[in-house]
Amino acid sequence: MKTYTPPKKIIWVWALRSVVILIVIIFITMWVWFLAPYFGLVAYIAVLLTLAFNVLYLPMYLKHYSITVSNSAIVIKSGVIIRHERIMPIPRMVYAERVQTLFARAFSVSALALKATRAITLTLELDNRDIDSILEDLH
Amino acid sequence: MSSCFSREYRAHPIMILTHLKPVLFVLLIPVFKAAVQAAIHNKIDGLFLNEIILFAVIVLYAIIKWKKMSIKIMRGQFVINSGLVLTKSAVIDIDKISTVETIRTPWDFIWGSTTVRVNTEAGRIGKADHEFKLKKWDAAELLKIMNGSENKKTVKFSAIRVALMAAATSSSVTGIIVAVPVINQAGKLFGTAASEIIIKQINDVSMHLSRFIPPAINAVTIIFLASYTLSFLNSLLKSINFRVRFGDGRLEVSSGLIRRKKICFKTRAVNDVSIEQNPLMRLFGRYMINVEIGGYGNLRGEKAVLVPSAKRREVKTHFAIIFPDIYTESQPLHPDNKSRHRFFVIPVVLTAVIFTISALLYHNLTIFRDLILFLTFFAFFVMLYYFDLAVYNIKNSAISISDMIYAKYSRWTKTRELYCTAEKIGMIHIVKWPADKKRNTCNIRLTVRSEGSDSITVKHVAYQDLRRQIENVYKER
Numbered sequence A: 001m002k003t004y005t006p007p008k009k010i011i012w013v014w015a016l017r018s019v020v021i022l023i024v025i026i027f028i029t030m031w032v033w034f035l036a037p038y039f040g041l042v043a044y045i046a047v048l049l050t051l052a053f054n055v056l057y058l059p060m061y062l063k064h065y066s067i068t069v070s071n072s073a074i075v076i077k078s079g080v081i082i083r084h085e086r087i088m089p090i091p092r093m094v095y096a097e098r099v100q101t102l103f104a105r106a107f108s109v110s111a112l113a114l115k116a117t118r119a120i121t122l123t124l125e126l127d128n129r130d131i132d133s134i135l136e137d138l139h
Numbered sequence B: 001m002s003s004c005f006s007r008e009y010r011a012h013p014i015m016i017l018t019h020l021k022p023v024l025f026v027l028l029i030p031v032f033k034a035a036v037q038a039a040i041h042n043k044i045d046g047l048f049l050n051e052i053i054l055f056a057v058i059v060l061y062a063i064i065k066w067k068k069m070s071i072k073i074m075r076g077q078f079v080i081n082s083g084l085v086l087t088k089s090a091v092i093d094i095d096k097i098s099t100v101e102t103i104r105t106p107w108d109f110i111w112g113s114t115t116v117r118v119n120t121e122a123g124r125i126g127k128a129d130h131e132f133k134l135k136k137w138d139a140a141e142l143l144k145i146m147n148g149s150e151n152k153k154t155v156k157f158s159a160i161r162v163a164l165m166a167a168a169t170s171s172s173v174t175g176i177i178v179a180v181p182v183i184n185q186a187g188k189l190f191g192t193a194a195s196e197i198i199i200k201q202i203n204d205v206s207m208h209l210s211r212f213i214p215p216a217i218n219a220v221t222i223i224f225l226a227s228y229t230l231s232f233l234n235s236l237l238k239s240i241n242f243r244v245r246f247g248d249g250r251l252e253v254s255s256g257l258i259r260r261k262k263i264c265f266k267t268r269a270v271n272d273v274s275i276e277q278n279p280l281m282r283l284f285g286r287y288m289i290n291v292e293i294g295g296y297g298n299l300r301g302e303k304a305v306l307v308p309s310a311k312r313r314e315v316k317t318h319f320a321i322i323f324p325d326i327y328t329e330s331q332p333l334h335p336d337n338k339s340r341h342r343f344f345v346i347p348v349v350l351t352a353v354i355f356t357i358s359a360l361l362y363h364n365l366t367i368f369r370d371l372i373l374f375l376t377f378f379a380f381f382v383m384l385y386y387f388d389l390a391v392y393n394i395k396n397s398a399i400s401i402s403d404m405i406y407a408k409y410s411r412w413t414k415t416r417e418l419y420c421t422a423e424k425i426g427m428i429h430i431v432k433w434p435a436d437k438k439r440n441t442c443n444i445r446l447t448v449r450s451e452g453s454d455s456i457t458v459k460h461v462a463y464q465d466l467r468r469q470i471e472n473v474y475k476e477r
Helices: A010-031 A039-063 A102-106 A128-138 B015-041 B047-068 B106-111 B136-147 B159-169 B172-190 B194-209 B215-239 B279-284 B312-322 B337-364 B366-396 B463-474
Strands: A002-004 A066-069 A073-078 A084-089 A093-100 A109-116 A119-122 B006-010 B070-074 B077-082 B087-093 B097-104 B113-120 B130-135 B153-156 B243-247 B250-255 B260-266 B270-277 B287-293 B303-310 B398-401 B404-411 B414-421 B425-431 B441-448 B455-462
Touching: A002 A128, A010 A039, A010 A102, A066 A128, A084 A119, A093 A128, A102 A109, A109 A128, B006 B136, B015 B047, B015 B130, B047 B077, B070 B136, B077 B130, B097 B106, B097 B136, B106 B113, B113 B136, B130 B136, B136 B250, B136 B260, B159 B215, B159 B279, B159 B303, B243 B312, B250 B303, B270 B279, B270 B312, B287 B312, B303 B312, B337 B366, B337 B455, B366 B404, B366 B414, B398 B455, B398 B463, B404 B455, B414 B441, B425 B463, B441 B463, B455 B463
Parallel strands: none
Antiparallel strands: A002 A066, A066 A073, A073 A084, A093 A109, A093 B087, A109 A119, B006 B070, B070 B077, B077 B087, B097 B113, B097 B260, B113 B130, B153 B243, B243 B250, B250 B260, B270 B287, B270 B414, B287 B303, B398 B404, B404 B414, B425 B441, B441 B455
């Protein structure tokens, strides 16, 4: 039985994603600013939410996230306030797919989509070596 | 296939067009910009240059995306790498693949390509898990690898049999769905209101039919008949040249004239097999064999036709050869003898309702009397068919639950025999109505575990005997 946890560098991947989303929100807000001044408030709220997400929530989420692969099942534990435990029996799993975005590629991490009949579970990004190891264990 | 076997395929260059299609919308951005510019400043700058730059960018994107796509078969696994911004690498055990489907359209004939669809049970309903284009020879080789040895028996079905299946499975609604976009496109192409021409033709023909069918109905009847004919031709073209190859626990079904389609799957991937008869086939004493496969791809339902039309004896022979492992062991349960009259309850009630409504309308709406009489006769013919199905269910309905499941009953207008293994059953639903108390009978609905959840219901069988059969099979598991 092996347990995998997300690497610390995931924080940077998510920080970059948040910044991109933030830029888009600010850009749109500036564009429609002339309609009503309180549209600027949306930009402030977006900045605050992004900071809270990256500084407070994400580290705690990563701390509680783990993927355990045994001979019989894959168990994914996650959640900060509400804890989730997803169990996917390996015989019911049809195939696994490695999914990688541009930012994830830059940091050598990738996510895993586990596909069973009528169910798809997308994991958080793990180190590429861990993903290789999980794929090796699964097949 | 040996575990050390390895082969890599590159996607056909025509896939550049496939990748280009979803991003073509970006060419609209300079147009919007130009429109805003024209509205504000009354002039347009650099529209042509912007379009050329954007087009070059998206073509480059499509080419790189095509270059990066690869399909590998190694160590008993199917590895599909795709994507540019969002890269995906799917690793699928070949044993977990439900079907591999190849399609050759006239467009593919021109470019020497073949569309390949790889399906597993994990895919979404109505969508293939992976779809790509390969060179014609690569696709043929891939199918050969997936399909195993060449030592297979081939059964061909004549055009008449396929035509009977096409006639029996076609519907006016399908015809309308096919016809409406075609008529609209034709109208746009020729600059004429095609729909107006068609309406004029319908009026001309309906004038001749007015002696037999009430005027209010005949135009509708002609539309339905014309749509049915179109649906029939569409179905015939898709199914003609039908052949099935089987052996080594694998099946390959190919069909089509203009659009040639081949699909191969393992008999193990089949969830259930059903022998069906619809009204037209009942008239000609013919049957068809359908199989339900998990993850069958982007076809309606998950059904593949194995035998389009054959006599009972022939169907049984094909069935025994293709699926030698599927047979019924235990004695099937039939409807309770003293509950048989209950099969007639729904047809009798419906007939009474139709008669009452028709009589009321005939009495009150005197100007529509011809129309009401026509519709009533039509409804009575339909009810006669349902009485016939009730008799069929009394004589033939059966259920047997052992390691092999066998059920026989009618569903809507079809009669159906379903075979599957006990492990393929997802849910057993037993319903006891108040009327079942006296004779201790029940209705049972079996749902086969798959994306489409195929099901069959058998009514009025003895509850205790049924429970015994279910417990014998599922208690041990």
